[in-house]
Amino acid sequence: MTLPRLALPLLRLVLLCCVLLAWEILPRAGAIDSELVPPFTDVLRTLGTLLARPQLQTDLAVTALEIVVAFAIAVPFGAVLGLVIAESRYLSLVFDPLLFFLFSIPKSIFLPMFILTLGIGFWQKVGFGCFSSTLLVLLSAQAAVRSVQPEHLLIARTYGATPFQLVTRVYLPSMLPILLEAMRIAVIFTFTAVILAEMYASRSGIGHEIETWGENFMMRQLLAGVLLIAVAAIGMNEAIRRVEQWCGAWRT
Amino acid sequence: MVRCMADVIQHPASAARAAGAAGSIQVTGLSHAYASGGGPMEALADIDFTVGTGRFVVIVGPSGCGKSSLLMMLAGLRQQTAGSILCGNRPVTGPDPDRIGVVFQDANLFPWLTALDNVAFPLALRRVKPAERRRRALDMLRMVGLENFAARHPHELSGGMRQRVSIARGLVQDPPVLLMDEPFAALDEQTRMTMGEELLRIWAATRKTVVFVTHSLQEAVFLADEVLVMSARPGRIIDRIEVDLPRPRTYAMMAELHFARLRDRIWQHIRSSHAL
Numbered sequence: 341m342t343l344p345r346l347a348l349p350l351l352r353l354v355l356l357c358c359v360l361l362a363w364e365i366l367p368r369a370g371a372i373d374s375e376l377v378p379p380f381t382d383v384l385r386t387l388g389t390l391l392a393r394p395q396l397q398t399d400l401a402v403t404a405l406e407i408v409v410a411f412a413i414a415v416p417f418g419a420v421l422g423l424v425i426a427e428s429r430y431l432s433l434v435f436d437p438l439l440f441f442l443f444s445i446p447k448s449i450f451l452p453m454f455i456l457t458l459g460i461g462f463w464q465k466v467g468f469g470c471f472s473s474t475l476l477v478l479l480s481a482q483a484a485v486r487s488v489q490p491e492h493l494l495i496a497r498t499y500g501a502t503p504f505q506l507v508t509r510v511y512l513p514s515m516l517p518i519l520l521e522a523m524r525i526a527v528i529f530t531f532t533a534v535i536l537a538e539m540y541a542s543r544s545g546i547g548h549e550i551e552t553w554g555e556n557f558m559m560r561q562l563l564a565g566v567l568l569i570a571v572a573a574i575g576m577n578e579a580i581r582r583v584e585q586w587c588g589a590w591r592t
Numbered sequence: 593m594v595r596c597m598a599d600v601i602q603h604p605a606s607a608a609r610a611a612g613a614a615g616s617i618q619v620t621g622l623s624h625a626y627a628s629g630g631g632p633m634e635a636l637a638d639i640d641f642t643v644g645t646g647r648f649v650v651i652v653g654p655s656g657c658g659k660s661s662l663l664m665m666l667a668g669l670r671q672q673t674a675g676s677i678l679c680g681n682r683p684v685t686g687p688d689p690d691r692i693g694v695v696f697q698d699a700n701l702f703p704w705l706t707a708l709d710n711v712a713f714p715l716a717l718r719r720v721k722p723a724e725r726r727r728r729a730l731d732m733l734r735m736v737g738l739e740n741f742a743a744r745h746p747h748e749l750s751g752g753m754r755q756r757v758s759i760a761r762g763l764v765q766d767p768p769v770l771l772m773d774e775p776f777a778a779l780d781e782q783t784r785m786t787m788g789e790e791l792l793r794i795w796a797a798t799r800k801t802v803v804f805v806t807h808s809l810q811e812a813v814f815l816a817d818e819v820l821v822m823s824a825r826p827g828r829i830i831d832r833i834e835v836d837l838p839r840p841r842t843y844a845m846m847a848e849l850h851f852a853r854l855r856d857r858i859w860q861h862i863r864s865s866h867a868l
Contacts, residue, residue, distance in 0.1 A: 491700045498669060499714040500689045509717070513704045 378560045387564035396549065403545040406462060406534045407527075410469030414530065415523060418474040422481025432482075439479060447472045448536060455541050465537045465545070472533035473526040480522030484515035517588035524580040531573060614680040614691070615645035615768030615801035617666065622675030624661060634826035635661055639675065641820055641829060645768070646799045648792075652812040653822030654862055659805045662827065663773045666803060667694045679769060689714050693762035693800075695772045699754035701746040701761075707733065708742040711760045718765075732760035735794060752783040756790070763798065772804045776811070785843065788814055792841060813854045814841055821858050823865035831861045 360380050367374035378386075390396050425431045425439075451468060458464035488511055496510050538547025546565060553562040622639040625632045635658045643649045653659045664670040666677060668686045677684040679691055701710045708729050709716075715725035733739045736756040746754055755775055762770055776784040788811060795802055806812055812819045813835055821831040835854060837845055845851050 491696075491698060492702060494669070494696075495700045495702075495713075496717075498667065498687050498689065498694050499717055500687050501717050505717055509713075510702075513702070516704075 376559060378563060383560055383563045383567060386560040387568060390561060390564055391568075396546075399544055399546050399549050402462070403534060403538065403547065406465045406469060406538075406545065407530050410466045410530045410534060411473070411527060413466070414470045414474045414526060415477055417470075418477025418526075419481040419519070421474075422478040423485055425478070426482040426485040436482075439475065443475050443479060447533065451537060451540055454537070460541045460543060465534050465542065468537045469530045469534040473529040476529055477522055477526050480518060480525075481515075484518035484522070485511070487518055488514040517584065520580065520584040520587060524577060524584065527576055527580065528573070531576070535569065613645040616678075616680060617643040617769065617801065617803065618676075618678040618681075619666075620676050620678075622662075622665070622672050622677065624658070624665070624672045624674070626673075636672070637826040637828050639827070639829055641832070643801055643803060645801055648795060648802045648804065648815060648817045649820060650804045650806060650812040650816035650818075651820045651822060652806055652809060652858060652862075653827060654824050654866060655807060657822045657824050658827035659807075659822055660773050662822075663771050663803065663805050667692055667771050669694075689717075689765055689767065691767050692769045692771060693765065693767040695755075695758050695762045695770065695775045697774045697777050699746070699751075699758035701754055701757055703746050706743050706745055707738060707749065707757045710746070710757055711764050713761060714765050728764055729760070732764045733757070735763070735797070736760045736790070751779050752787060755779065755787065759791070759794070763794075763800070768801055770800045770802045772802065774805055774807070777806070784808075784811070789843075791815065792839075796840065809855045809858045810846065812858065813837075813851055814843075814846065819854075819858060821861045823862075830865055831858070833857060 363377070363380040365379075366372045367377050367379045425435050447468075450471065454464050454468045454471070458467050492510050492514065493506060496506050501509065534545075535547040535550075538545035539551040542548040546569065550562060550565045550569075553559075553565060619639055619641050622636060623634070624636040625634045627633075639662065641649075651659050651662065661670060665672045666679075666684065668684045668688055679688070682691075684692075701707075702713065705713065708726065711732050712720075712725040712729035715728060720728075730739060730742060733742055736759055738753060738756055738760070741749060741753065746757070749757065755778075759775070762772075776787050779787065792815060804815060816835045819831075819833040819835060820829050821833065822828065823830045833854060837851065837854075
């Protein structure tokens with residue numbers, strides 16, 4: 341059975357509405373403990389109230405800044421390192437297995453170490469955020485360089501490309517799709533790491549607020565915070581994915 | 593020197609044109625050996641030939657005879673170990689896109705560029721202005737019959753179309769010489785035949801000097817003014833055959849006895865070189 345084009349998004353929307361409806365009705369009807377899961381509209385109203393508060397706005401700004409700074413450090417650093425290692429056969433042979441092992445270690449176990457060395461301020465969260473995503477960017481940069489086809493370099497050489505032109509006209513366009521995808525995932529990793537660090541030990545940031553609400557059993561605020569972050573994360577992901585799609589339309 | 597004299601005696605008119613002409617190619621004493629596990633491996637041995645301006649020369653030989661390596665050296669993409677290559681009386685030491693265009697077996701188009709931008713690529717490297725290079729690229733696409741596909745990406749084109757874009761790219765800088773390394777080998781037979789006719793049409797219109805490498809004997813006789821037959825490794829030129837079929841060539845000629853005789857002569861040479 342072939343579905344018309346609009347059917348699929350419509351189906352998804354209907355599914356979402358069903359879930360939200362359940363979230364609204366079941367707590368009100370008493371089928372779910374409304375202390376544990378407040379109804380959806382209650383949560384929305386709480387979210388509205390929270391967003392109006394300057395304290396929360398500051399928290400959101402702090403978290404956003406931490407993520408941006410961590411990302412801005414991790415991406416160039418990881419990318420350059422990845423490129424250098426990939427371009428050197430010797431370095432590749434030495435480092436590839438080590439990097440692979442490092443990647444498999446869960447980064448969250450290092451959080452206490454970051455707190456001991458960097459405290460619980462802004463830079464500790466930035467540091468941990470960087471730490472969590474640098475390796476990913478590095479590995480992706482390697483993969484991106486290795487994806488450049490030698491035949492394309494041959495063509496560029498045949499038509500007299502300078503080394504600079506090789507980089508700008510062959511390497512970069514070839515590598516762009518993989519790099520964009522790496523950046524999208526790096527944003528997720530950084531986001532996760534910063535929020536985790538804030539939840540674990542922090543005096544500011546949205547992660548800290550969520551942790552506080554959770555501890556004090558303030559379910560409306562907690563769910564409001566969860567909702568907010570979920571929407572923000574999905575929004576960021578989608579934005580980068582759109583850029584990826586537009587840049588990588590030729591990748592079939 | 594004896595070889596050059598022999599060439600002059602064979603085709604005096606073209607040799608006279610060849611002397612000092614921009615599109616001529618002169619290969620003298622070319623040999624190539626490379627290091628391998630079992631000692632130095634001789635790939636090419638003592639190759640001498642001259643290609644006059646505007647001539648269509650086909651190099652044919654068995655797989656592994658070094659004909660593609662020879663073409664890479666003519667293009668300046670590989671260095672030979674001995675001997676000299678002159679193009680337009682200037683030595684070939686590296687890629688020279690102004691004088692030599694190259695078409696490889698795989699079109700190797702950049703997938704992130706449209707057909708037009710792929711053809712314009714050599715011009716973009718030379719910093720030609722966008723409007724100018726678009727115009728010239730479109731002219732080339734028109735010549736290969738693909739002006740309606742200028743905005744398409746390579747993945748939207750068939751194998752034959754991609755190869756035509758590659759040919760357009762090779763011609764966009766209007767080089768006097770075009771080198772082609774088995775450009776139709778990856779295509780099916782029917783497309784090969786169509787492309788062969790297309791190529792001769794383009795060559796008749798532009799009068800480039802063409803050196804075409806293939807291992808199809810039929811293709812060699814159909815396309816060439818002169819066929820250079822190479823032996824198996826180490827590659828030497830074991831025969832030079834002047835193809836005196838009239839132009840424009842048609843596929844009907846393949847049914848003629850003369851065509852079959854020429855093809856057979858090439859085959860006999862290659863077979864006997866295998867036996868050595």
